[in-house]
Amino acid sequence: MSESEVAVPGHGALLEESPYAIPSRKLTMWLFIISDAVTFGAFLFAYGYIRVATPSWQRPFESASVINVIVMTFALITSSLTMLGAVDASKAGDKAKATRFIYFTTVLGIVFAALHIREWFQLFGRGITISSGIFGQTFFTITGLHLLHVISGVIALFIVASMYSREKLTPGHVETTGLYWHFVDLVWMFVVPLVYLTNIAR
Amino acid sequence: MSAETASGNVIRKYLPVYFVLLGIFLVEVFLAFRSFSTPLLVAMLLLLALCSAALGLMYFMHLAEERRSLFLSLIPVTIFVLLMMNMIWSDSVRLLQMRPPGQ
Numbered sequence: 380m381s382e383s384e385v386a387v388p389g390h391g392a393l394l395e396e397s398p399y400a401i402p403s404r405k406l407t408m409w410l411f412i413i414s415d416a417v418t419f420g421a422f423l424f425a426y427g428y429i430r431v432a433t434p435s436w437q438r439p440f441e442s443a444s445v446i447n448v449i450v451m452t453f454a455l456i457t458s459s460l461t462m463l464g465a466v467d468a469s470k471a472g473d474k475a476k477a478t479r480f481i482y483f484t485t486v487l488g489i490v491f492a493a494l495h496i497r498e499w500f501q502l503f504g505r506g507i508t509i510s511s512g513i514f515g516q517t518f519f520t521i522t523g524l525h526l527l528h529v530i531s532g533v534i535a536l537f538i539v540a541s542m543y544s545r546e547k548l549t550p551g552h553v554e555t556t557g558l559y560w561h562f563v564d565l566v567w568m569f570v571v572p573l574v575y576l577t578n579i580a581r
Numbered sequence: 582m583s584a585e586t587a588s589g590n591v592i593r594k595y596l597p598v599y600f601v602l603l604g605i606f607l608v609e610v611f612l613a614f615r616s617f618s619t620p621l622l623v624a625m626l627l628l629l630a631l632c633s634a635a636l637g638l639m640y641f642m643h644l645a646e647e648r649r650s651l652f653l654s655l656i657p658v659t660i661f662v663l664l665m666m667n668m669i670w671s672d673s674v675r676l677l678q679m680r681p682p683g684q
């Protein structure tokens with residue numbers, strides 16, 4: 380008989396330790412991330428095959444777009460670093476510092492989204508839309524799905540920061556939100572090379 | 582150790598990973614301006630993206646600090662599913678072109 384069953388006869392299973400030694404909230408986020416990674420994987424695989432199989436592929440990105448993408452990527456990777464600071468400060472019990480870091484991450488997320496939308500409008504101005512051909516369809520679908528994740532993340536970060544500062548959420552919530560935000564960053568590391576860098580105008 | 586010191590340390594601790602991620606990205610940009618064939622360029626960029634993703638996963642998402650059972654439950658399964666997807670998508674391209682393989 381296990382130790383937990385001795386402690387509460389008949390309810391041993393309720394007290395069993397998680398095999399992963401992490402809270403159920405965090406495990407749930409990991410499972411969400413894995414399923415979301417497979418979703419992005421499907422889109423990127425589809426894009427990759429169509430891209431390589433299409434000889435006359437549109438290459439619309441000039442150096443201004445590449446500079447825009449460099450700034451966007453810098454903002455997103457930096458936001459992951461500030462999120463690490465937020466998680467660590469919340470674990471150390473420094474509520475004010477954790478909240479500041481989360482708001483800073485939120486601002487970087489907003490900068491990323493704004494630059495992304497600006498890039499979209501520049502493409503619209505050149506007649507490239509989701510209905511203008513195979514490039515537009517794949518580009519706006521993949522970057523749109525990622526942008527949706529960024530906007531959701533920004534909203535989640537704002538809510539977590541305001542509720543955590545009012546002691547309505549715990550450091551565990553900050554950590555779980557951080558996991559999601561790092562995942563958004565991680566997906567971008569595949570979107571940039573495949574969708575932007577292989578389509579630079581020559 | 583004060584809370585202030587603790588949260589300052591974590592930024593310093595992960596700063597090398599941050600710079601490596603930025604470095605890999607700049608290498609990707611550099612490669613994109615070189616004249617490689619598209620399949621070769623895609624392969625090189627994907628390899629670098631995988632390196633970035635592994636760093637992000639292990640250090641930013643702290644998978645390296647979790648129990649190995651979590652890693653073994655999540656990552657091999659995900660890779661397996663993605664590889665299986667790879668099998669299906671090649672077939673979907675064939676269907677797009679409406680011709681049997683090899684013709």
